[in-house]
Amino acid sequence: MRLIKAKIRDSNFFFNLRNSPEVRRNSINKKKIDLKSHQEWFKKAIKKDKIFKIVNKQKKDCGYVRLKKKSKVFFVSISVRKEFRGRNLASKALTKIEKLVPAKTEFAAIVKKRNIISKNLFEKAGYNVSSKNKNSLFLKKNKKK
Numbered sequence: 128m129r130l131i132k133a134k135i136r137d138s139n140f141f142f143n144l145r146n147s148p149e150v151r152r153n154s155i156n157k158k159k160i161d162l163k164s165h166q167e168w169f170k171k172a173i174k175k176d177k178i179f180k181i182v183n184k185q186k187k188d189c190g191y192v193r194l195k196k197k198s199k200v201f202f203v204s205i206s207v208r209k210e211f212r213g214r215n216l217a218s219k220a221l222t223k224i225e226k227l228v229p230a231k232t233e234f235a236a237i238v239k240k241r242n243i244i245s246k247n248l249f250e251k252a253g254y255n256v257s258s259k260n261k262n263s264l265f266l267k268k269n270k271k272k
């Protein structure tokens with residue numbers, strides 16, 4: 128499995144993934160995104176988010192992982208296409224992306240309470256639930272070295 132930097136030509140891949148039913152169901156913003164606003168967002172996101180990677184296995188684009196820095200914390204966003212799930216790709220992608228940031232970085236993820244798969248994924252990767260609200264869990268992890 129490789130992490131490849133997302134480029135402008137990958138716009139459609141992200142558009143389709145983002146609008147797939149379960150990704151929408153598990154997102155904070157559930158609305159269907161129209162192509163024009165996606166393209167505008169994507170152009171900025173690949174510039175601004177320095178760490179925005181495609182999860183690629185045997186030349187197939189299987190999903191993405193992205194780190195978005197807010198003050199000192201890196202917020203993780205991850206998704207794997209349905210046909211590639213359950214093969215440990217998300218776990219491996221989380222391990223790999225941690226290597227791209229300095230030591231002692233703090234990671235965080237916001238997960239819907241009912242998204243048990245995601246909660247399991249992050250806990251297996253060493254994240255702990257640090258707070259909750261009505262619908263979401265806030266998970267954190269500190270990179271030690």
Ligand SMILES: CC(C)(COP(=O)(O)OP(=O)(O)OC[C@H]1O[C@@H](n2cnc3c(N)ncnc32)[C@H](O)[C@@H]1OP(=O)(O)O)[C@@H](O)C(=O)NCCC(=O)NCCS
Binds near residue numbers: 204
């Ligand atoms: C969450 C998601 C990225 C997991 O991708 P994946 O590549 O299938 O995950 P992995 O195969 O690496 O599994 C890692 C761990 O997640 C959990 N997990 C994965 N599939 C699961 C399932 N069907 N049921 C319960 N737990 C599951 C397990 O803890 C698993 O570890 P294990 O296999 O040792 O038990 C994927 O399901 C997805 O894209 N979901 C929709 C988008 C989303 O919810 N993103 C996260 C928003 S915060």
